[in-house]
Amino acid sequence: MTAGAGGTAGPVRRGFEIDEARLDDYLRELLPGYAGPLSLQQFAGGQSNPTYRLRTPGRSYVLRRKPPGVLLPSAHAVDREYRVIDALGRLGGVPVPRALHLCLDESVIGTSFYVMECVEGRILRDAALPEVPQAARPAHCEAIVDALARLHRADYRAAGLGDFGRAGGYVVRQFSRWSRQYLEDTEAGRNEDMDRLVDWLPTHMPGTERTTLVHGDYRCDNLVFHPEEPRVLAILDWELATLGDPIADFTYHLMMYRMPPLAVTGLAGRDLQALNLPPEDLYVRWYCERMGLDSVPDLDFYLAFNLFKLAAVFHGIRGRLIRGTAAGATARAYAACVEEAARLAWQQARRAAPG
Numbered sequence: 001m002t003a004g005a006g007g008t009a010g011p012v013r014r015g016f017e018i019d020e021a022r023l024d025d026y027l028r029e030l031l032p033g034y035a036g037p038l039s040l041q042q043f044a045g046g047q048s049n050p051t052y053r054l055r056t057p058g059r060s061y062v063l064r065r066k067p068p069g070v071l072l073p074s075a076h077a078v079d080r081e082y083r084v085i086d087a088l089g090r091l092g093g094v095p096v097p098r099a100l101h102l103c104l105d106e107s108v109i110g111t112s113f114y115v116m117e118c119v120e121g122r123i124l125r126d127a128a129l130p131e132v133p134q135a136a137r138p139a140h141c142e143a144i145v146d147a148l149a150r151l152h153r154a155d156y157r158a159a160g161l162g163d164f165g166r167a168g169g170y171v172v173r174q175f176s177r178w179s180r181q182y183l184e185d186t187e188a189g190r191n192e193d194m195d196r197l198v199d200w201l202p203t204h205m206p207g208t209e210r211t212t213l214v215h216g217d218y219r220c221d222n223l224v225f226h227p228e229e230p231r232v233l234a235i236l237d238w239e240l241a242t243l244g245d246p247i248a249d250f251t252y253h254l255m256m257y258r259m260p261p262l263a264v265t266g267l268a269g270r271d272l273q274a275l276n277l278p279p280e281d282l283y284v285r286w287y288c289e290r291m292g293l294d295s296v297p298d299l300d301f302y303l304a305f306n307l308f309k310l311a312a313v314f315h316g317i318r319g320r321l322i323r324g325t326a327a328g329a330t331a332r333a334y335a336a337c338v339e340e341a342a343r344l345a346w347q348q349a350r351r352a353a354p355g
Contacts, residue, residue, distance in 0.1 A: 216240025
């Protein structure tokens with residue numbers, strides 16, 4: 001399977017076409033080592049930023065672009081994606097695709113875009129890892145935790161990313177961003193559980209937090225595994241990356257244990273022992289060992305917060321569907337999950353603060 005968008009590539013979807021001849025001419029001039037002719041396919045993933053496989057006789061590349069149409073301010077920041085993977089690639093220690101070229105000239109294909117290497121490997125879309133032999137599943141799970149801890153331990157200042165976000169206040173800012181997006185997207189509608197969470201979360205914020213680089217959407221289907229080994233070759237989809245709270249980032253990934261499979265993967269209700277998957281407490285211990293922590297503080301609050309964030313993401317996709325700017329083949333499935341994700345988030349909030 002090919003990396004770059006969390007899935008296989010197929011025909012370019014209607015409304016997301018690119019002028020291949022124009023792009024080919026541009027890359028011949030500005031991308032070192034590039035030689036056409038060029039053909040394009042679009043990945044099924046990339047719900048926010050449409051993602052394409054660029055095929056040439058000598059090699060393949062991956063292109064991510066802003067979607068066409070009316071966009072929310074500051075959304076779809078492909079230049080930030082490019083900057084963080086380029087910086088981390090130069091720093092070393094964190095598995096990322098090699099960044100090759102950023103184009104902010106919208107006259108080339110109609111929107112800004114960047115090109116990165118095409119990392120060949122396995123993308124595992126289901127957290128139960130059905131494609132992986134049972135005996136190898138714990139090692140794959142530990143590799144997922146290890147790659148995230150590598151990111152959280154990375155020296156972002158040495159990477160030149162000291163101004164990539166603000167130190168401290170990450171959860172408050174994230175809540176402000178996603179609650180505002182939810183409340184302002186009137187076309188996508190309102191939800192009673194989301195409204196409750198908008199009131200509850202600000203009154204239960206954790207007192208302190210560390211600052212590291214965070215991914216913002218760390219899931220198994222945003223990783224490329226080695227074709228055979230339990231080793232992560234590349235972390236994909238960096239649109240939400242910033243400086244932030246590593247516990248919030250880790251628990252966004254950990255919430256798979258608290259949710260059933262929706263349009264995204266979940267493990268709640270599955271027999272982990274029969275599947276030979278680590279229980280939640282072992283998964284947390286692996287992360288703590290790599291980060292030098294005794295435990296994960298405020299775990300239940302962070303899980304409620306991240307389930308709220310997930311519901312807000314689904315809500316935003318619903319709004320983009322209505323406005324005609326959704327950029328993924330599975331966008332309708334995501335949009336249909338708003339109510340269930342919001343229900344789970346409120347359920348978790350009540351667990352974090354009973355009564």
